[in-house]
Amino acid sequence: MHIMYFTERPYRDVPEDEVIKNRSFFGVPNRFYDAQVGARLYNEYLDEDVYAEEVGFDGIMLNEHHGNPFCMGAVMNVEAAILARITKKARIVLLGNPLPVVKNPVRLAEELAEIDLISKGRLVPGWVRGAGSEQIFNQANPAYNREYFNEAHDLVMACWTKPGPFRWEGKHFNFRYVNPWVLPYQKPRPPIWIPGVISAETVIWCAKHKYPYIGLGTALQSTVELWNLYGQTAAQEGYLAGTENFGYLQQIHVAETEEQAQQQGRAALFGGGAANFSRPEHTLPPGYNSKEATRRLAKQATDYGFLGITSEKLKESQSGDVRHIGIPKQNGDTRDKLRRGEVSIEEAKRKIYANYQKAQDGLQIIIGTPKTVIPKLKLIMEVLRPGVFGLFQANGPLTTQQRLTSIRLMGQEVLPAMREIAKGLGIVDPFEREPGSRPYTAGTQYDSLVDLEALKRAPKRDESVRV
Amino acid sequence: MAEWTEEITHIAGTDLAMIKGGKGKPLLVLHEELGHPGWMSYHQELAKDRSLIIPIQPGYGKSPRVDAIRNVHELGLFYIRMLNEMNLAPIDVIGFSIGGWAAAEMASANSKIFRKMVLVAPSGIKPAEGEILDIFAVTIGTQVNATIHDAAATPEFRKLYGGERTPEQFEAFEEARTESARIAWDPILNNPSLPFFLQGVKGLPTQIIWGREDATVPVSAAAAYKDALKNTDVKLTIFDHCGHRPEIEKSAEFVKLVREFLA
């Protein structure tokens, strides 16, 4: 099992009131960024990564978001570059560069190749379409989002595997002389992992490419559905999917005592958490979602994803802030009410933190001592059987020491337990078994990718709780 | 009584949906970025003595997307091709918002395609003051709301948008916004070259209509359009207490003005 440490590298100093006033993290004006704090935080996060490698994590995961105090990794490849040099054996997992916003995919191919070389072959690039806010920030036409993604992906692959020089004339990119001198260390190319929230198209695309799919903390029921979809697609493609094709990311905080853990773990809800990542108008710009995905989104009551896309949110994005348009707005969530001036910031905060226990019950966040978190992780592992597991440090105002302690306890006690559990469950990771390497004979039965019995034992997520 | 019909015609390389209604000389109507609003009172009035031809823009409603249309200029070229194949040129045109921008692009490419042109609060030229609303970074509700100055005084607006939003309506809006993002995302709802080419328009009487309180395309863009069309006969009329949709906010005055101009 490949276990990776993840922090979103949040700017933990942002005043919570500003986030709540702004009704999301994205768009908090950048005058609230203090470079001295930023400098300290970046380096502390790098220290955490090095420490995580020391205590036994197999990989360090990074992610990328723009214009958002939620994540300082606007250009996470900077941190990836540093990790290539200052870590020794951990894999550097990028989940993921938003291809549609990069604009020069050849440069990205060169950049990732350099990082892979400096690390002597430890890079795991990953790509995303990017949240709506990334399109707006980077001026990337959302109507072409999927096309940009697909073509940029193909172009980067060509840079890495097709001998240059050659010409690329695509729909969205033209390059008259592709011949990058620097090529990746790993051959034929680095392994690619793709993170996702709820998009069926992404899952199918992954399965067709044999890329492991990493579920970003999505509700177990929905995740199970998506993995079965992956498995079916894999079968159609002629191979057997298995644990090596899946990964899962889980928010978690560990402390020495349950009391400390419960006290500190509230940080995961800071500012409204991922549900307040960006406002509706920035989350789903026009053309971003296919019709199919939009319909599915509307139907799905349970899932929230990491970017706060609930069915409520979807309706918000349609009807927005206007009383006489569409559905009357007597209801509507706290942010809605905040905008209309119907609640104060204090009330909004109260509502956020009121969900703390529910968020734990629904496994959106796992808070406790090693002893109390391990069983919860075990349940997830039983249900989903992921070959890759990411432990996601809380985003809120924890102290550096609290974070390091959490890492230490995870390394010392949680990871060994997880490895045992994984062995017992027969879970292998993508480095132990190459994804897509097992042929599937049509008509035969294949092993279940998930454990539906275990799923029955798992708590149902309260859809009104947003973290 | 059937005031209007919808038909699908194979024309200009695609199966284009078109609304037709009225009798008299043909009048080309290019709808706004939210789509054809339905048969409004201004359509009804104008249809009394004009035969309205309202193409449903490719990518909207039943008209399939045309990939070769990558920007609003090419949308204009598409409509020129359509007019030529339908043998309708020269024709009178009235364009609303992005439809007005498309009409301007058509005139800049070949002003002989039109006899007279009415532009109603067109996007397409950056205003000297204020910014064109970035309709793609706001919710549909905000976008729609920003088109009207005083909703309470605009009964047709409530008719359009009051009541429960149906899933179909939502989808239609999303579709419309997707297609307009596709062709007008960058530059932000304008074509920096348009003023230069509009200067080449001669012999095309033009009426520009705007609402002073337009919150979608600021009224200072009207002056920019008027200035660009300096080499032809151009009139500018600005309605007070009016937003982006004079055709429903000041319907009676609007219809009177247009009728007189097109006579």
Place this chain on the structure above:
Amino acid sequence: MILMYFTERPYRDVPEDEVIKNRAFFGVPNRFFDRDVGARLYNEYLDEMVYAEDVGFDAIMLNEHHGTPFCMGAVMNVEASILARITKKARIVLLGNPLPTFKNPLRIAEELATIDCISHGRLVPGWVRGAGSEQIFNEANPAYNREYFEEAHDLILAAWTRPGPFRWEGKHFNYRYVNPWVTPYQKPHPPIMIPGVLSPETVVWCAKHRYPYLGLGTALSATAELWNIYGDTAAQEGYVAGSENFGYLQHVFVAETEEKAQELGKAHLFGGGQGAFSRPEHTLPPGYNSKEATKRLARTMTAGSGGFLGVSAEQLGRAKTNDDQPGNLQQVADSTRRRLARGEATIEEAKAAIYKSYQKAQDGLQIITGTPKTVIPKIRTILEVLRPGVFGVFQSQGPVSFEDRMTSIRLLGQEVLPAVRDIAKELGILDPFERQPGTRPYTTGTKRDQLISLEALRAQS
């Protein structure tokens, strides 16, 4: 004085014959790239840079080139990122990101801000228009090269200094929501330095922006001319330019003995050196150079002057060429290449022609190689002529061993740098951190500072 260590991070293992056959480094097919060599070299270069900081260099310089074994820093910001973390006090000088090639300049603003923060304010960003080959490699329209450069520059500075969110609607770039969360450590923004070869427009632009201009090893007389242009422009802008406004990059290689230095110094000519950077068709794509710059380029291509990018008079279509005479590096490389292209020369002959110019290259100060004792006086000459506040030492480009390169760094640190600092003090040379460029007001009608020494220049030629 800022003393800077620079290596182009060449892929020293590329077969020289391939370079010569290809008639340039740019465009050597990438099947000659070996991953183990690449991985080793990147890490060794990082080791060199850390060592350079240890032995006393004030700054580490990086550069960026695409699609060429001449320089592995296709995305030098990767190395800059690493240096931000693994060095402690050295400035990290990027000369420079080719702005026209980025397509998303806002991302570069974020990237550089992140690096500046991680380094606690040691970044010195620098920007270039980029060689012709970079435009071709990155599909950047050369006809808009200068416009892209200037607008991207303005946008990045706005992103750094103007509170967000705001809209940017330019000629080439539009952004509907500029609000980068991460802004630079250094306020109001990091100091910027601009490297250049021979473009007077670039020099004038720098002077107007009060950015120090760093000459990339250009011939002394041509460089002196450019600095006077800078000085005149500065005066028009109302300030006095001085040593703080200038930098110079010079190839220097040091060994324990003169004999060794002479043997190893030859490596800088490997494959044809700068003269073989890229072929003419890639060097000057259409629209890239203004008419003025082209004329100047043609005039300054005299013996002893070699651009860094293989731009010779021949390439500009100047009438007379004399193929048989070993002239400056440029002419040699270019004329031999043309004969090679026509099948009139063999690879062996081409190589011989390249290395025949070794002594002349030393005489012309294109190459400085020796023991500390013999290189110091040569550096002194440059300092006397040009008085640059920033002096970059450019490590060998060719197949010299890692150990020999490190020895060069050590000897530089131990013996050369201290001597250079003394000379600088003696000459009254200040760097941009000792005196902020553009802070001394100029009174019209008065004499501005002498930026160069004509006597020293004459003595050298």
